[in-house]
Amino acid sequence: MGYSDHRITSEIWYRLLNCGFRLPAGAGTDAFPNFASLRGPPGLVRVFVKTGAALDHARWLAAIKAGRTFVSNAPLLEFTLGGRDIGDEIRLPPGPHRLAARVGLASNVPVDHLEIIGNGAVVATIPLSGDRTRARDTVLIPVARSGWYVLRAYSDRAELPVLDLYPFASTSPIYVQVGDQLVRSATDAALFARWIARLEAAARAATAWNTGEEREEVLRRFGEARSIFEARAR
Incomplete structure (x- = not known):
């Protein structure tokens, strides 16, 4: 809040x-x-x-x-x-x-x-x-x-x-x-996967990075986060 x-x-x-x-x-x-x-x-x-x-x-x-x-x-x-x-x-x-x-x-x-x-x-x-x-x-x-x-x-x-x-x-x-039921919403997980994919695309297109290493680290983290939500959307 x-x-x-x-x-x-x-x-x-x-x-x-x-x-x-x-x-x-x-x-x-x-x-x-x-x-x-x-x-x-x-x-x-x-x-x-x-x-x-x-x-x-x-x-x-x-x-x-x-x-x-x-x-x-x-x-x-x-x-x-x-x-x-x-x-x-x-x-x-x-x-x-x-x-x-x-x-x-x-x-x-x-x-x-x-x-x-x-x-x-x-x-x-x-x-x-x-x-x-x-x-x-x-x-x-x-x-x-x-x-x-x-x-x-x-x-x-x-x-x-x-x-x-x-x-x-x-x-x-x-x-x-x-029971053993997980808390999951494929719809909500897919929304966040798409959201992160848009951020990932914007980050790839950006040119204001301090270093190439910085760019790759940010893209790596976006990719990891997107993978987590994609797995929960299945």
């Missing part, structure tokens, strides 16, 4: 998760005052990390790597699935299941949508009432295949004092492993 349209960039993240990559949610802003003044101050978007009882740098980094995070420019989120916390993996035998999702929202500005996303699609919408700044609910989520689930909150418009396009927050995923 950064200076971007958060829902649009989330869609790219969802597609990467659908390819089987376990990528936690993080956030950060640059410290360029001439740019930040157009969208809000540095620190506008933040990552919240569950480190446990003690807080130190090593535990904080380990918790980010483990995906025990949520990102936000205003709303605060709570999310468990099947009794497991953000960043956890739930292992289930093959077949259909129903998992209880417990969600919580606390916000200093109104929120229009509180949703659970599963494998890139909205699988549950939590109703909001009153001033739309607080919610607590439990919903049952049907699960039949391996995947991932996040809780997100957002508004349809900007809301002061949040100096951003709109209030937004999202948890990192809770992962579900059903």
